[in-house]
Amino acid sequence: MEHIETLVIGAGVVGLAIAATLSEHQDVIVIEQNTYFGEHTSSRNSEVVHAGIYYPSNSLKARLCVEGKTLLYQHCQKYHVPFKKVGKVLVAHGEGEKTKLNTLVQQAKDNGVRDLTFLSQAELAQKAPQIKAPMGVWSPSTGIIDSHQLMLSYLNKLSEHKGQYVNNTRFVSAQFDGHYFVVTLNCDGELFNLKCTTLINAAGLFAQSCAKQIDALNARFIPELHYCKGQYFSYQGSHPFKHLIYPMPEQHGLGVHATIDLAGQLKFGPDTSFIDELDYTPNEQAKARFVSEINKYWPSLDSSRLQLSYCGIRPKLYKDAAQDFVIQDHSVHGVKGLINLFGVESPGLTASLAIAQYVSKKVSYLQ
Ligand SMILES: Cc1cc2nc3c(=O)[nH]c(=O)nc-3n(C[C@H](O)[C@H](O)[C@H](O)COP(=O)(O)OP(=O)(O)OC[C@H]3O[C@@H](n4cnc5c(N)ncnc54)[C@H](O)[C@@H]3O)c2cc1C
Known part of the structure; x- marks a missing residue:
């Protein structure tokens, strides 16, 4: 069975940003259930680079939006992603x-x-x-961006390093043996297994359903959707x-x-x-x-x-209350090597690179 360091579930803007960032230091595969990347929330938004105005003090949204905006503008310049700081x-x-x-x-x-x-x-x-x-x-500092080109630039960065992107591949389940995850994937109708040390669930609207298929994760850590x-x-x-x-x-x-x-x-x-x-x-x-x-x-x-x-x-995550991004590692749920991202709504596009840095710090701490 092939053994890789990190598997990222979901090639939306967040999963791609995480995979591209991690690929600078380790081998990483990002899988996408669809034929094309980013067909869900990442291509169905306002394409606005948010300034970071609205979010409660000390929330992840506030911190990662403000950090992410700066990182995003720098990245767009470096990788020639079309954007405009229109205000x-x-x-x-x-x-x-x-x-x-x-x-x-x-x-x-x-x-x-x-x-x-x-x-x-x-x-x-x-x-x-x-x-x-x-x-x-x-x-x-508010701007607009071409989100498709942004995702392409993350893919380019991923392939420049050691990373791989695999489409038409759906995460089915994962068994944790205390050290590694044995992951079952469905590739174009065929099941196969892969071993990974770190499993990152960035499946957006499907993050809860993926989390339910990870045997070691206690269901009480999976928020409602x-x-x-x-x-x-x-x-x-x-x-x-x-x-x-x-x-x-x-x-x-x-x-x-x-x-x-x-x-x-x-x-x-x-x-x-x-x-x-x-x-x-x-x-x-x-x-x-x-x-x-x-x-x-x-x-x-x-x-x-x-x-x-x-x-x-x-x-x-709630119908009647404000919510923050929820990024869980083993210190929350006790499963070493597992990182779940839930409720990554706006400003997730703006924050994508800051989320990626936040997650990759957690990964380097684990390994
Ligand atoms: C209406 C709206 C407007 C918004 N406007 C803005 C904005 O202007 N600015 C901003 O910063 N943010 C905005 N956002 C938020 C931003 O779009 C999201 O935060 C971001 O796109 C989330 O990206 P993601 O990668 O987490 O999710 P997604 O884009 O949904 O990606 C998840 C991927 O995982 C894949 N997947 C799911 N399950 C599996 C599986 N089992 N196996 C393999 N792959 C799987 C899916 O197919 C999908 O491609 C907006 C959101 C909405 C809904």
Whole structure:
């Protein structure tokens, strides 16, 4: 039986970043159940490089987003990944939202994001023409990125070193003998076994179902999973936006915001709705709600130009509480060599390289 140092389950942006980082020092294989990498959450998001504004002090999200943003911009330059630091304008309406925005600016400072500035009405009109808001804040370090090219760059880095990427290969189960994992994989319908010292579960929306197939892991360490769908409407034709526009965040998302991609295409979303099955079908009926949300900051929206676009699904751990990334090693669950990543929702794309460094420190400690 082949014996490798590390097996990473899942070739989304997080699994690929981890595998690419580890490949600098050891042999690593990253497996993907699908034919192509990154077909789930990593290609169904806003493609925004977040500044690190929203997340509670000392949370993994705050730390890894702020660290990850810097690492990501450096990586994009080095590997020629298309990105643009376009900046974003946060807008607030009414006294309640103004208070919320002031609190966010303070939270950002606590997280180490010290470049936010309050905009005068003249500056707001200049940065965000047609946007109506009594209060606006400018975030210059927010950007947009080509997530597919980013994943390709991680794959390139992986293959430059000792790493391998294997598609059409599904993790089935793992047995731990106290030192090694004997992993069963399904490759194009055929089962085969592999031995590894470290097993990293970065399966995103499937992380819980993979974790349940690791015999030594006590089920009490596997958190619940709730699918929280977010859909987008794209805007056809020209528009006045030069920067991203964000309303105040909601409980489970950042609010129906306006983003532009690297080609200049404007889109709105994502909204939030909990669903029972993994289903990426978008829903036209959400349009009226989108129009009402967008009208709050862009009253001159031409709603006939809004077209149903795509959906992404957040791996929520709770329906009624805020959540952090959950990255478990043996100090949590007692299984030496196993690292599970649960609930890696936004800002997981931004944080991918910082998550990778965080995980690789845990791996080097193990070996
Ligand atoms: C609507 C939405 C908007 C977002 N916007 C942003 C944003 O603007 N900026 C930002 O920073 N973050 C954003 N995020 C978060 C970001 O997209 C995710 O954090 C990130 O993509 C998660 O990557 P991942 O690799 O953990 O998961 P995934 O991309 O889901 O990858 C997991 C991979 O594991 C594979 N897999 C699963 N089970 C198995 C198995 N048994 N065997 C082999 N392979 C398996 C899957 O096929 C999949 O390819 C957003 C998320 C959503 C849902």
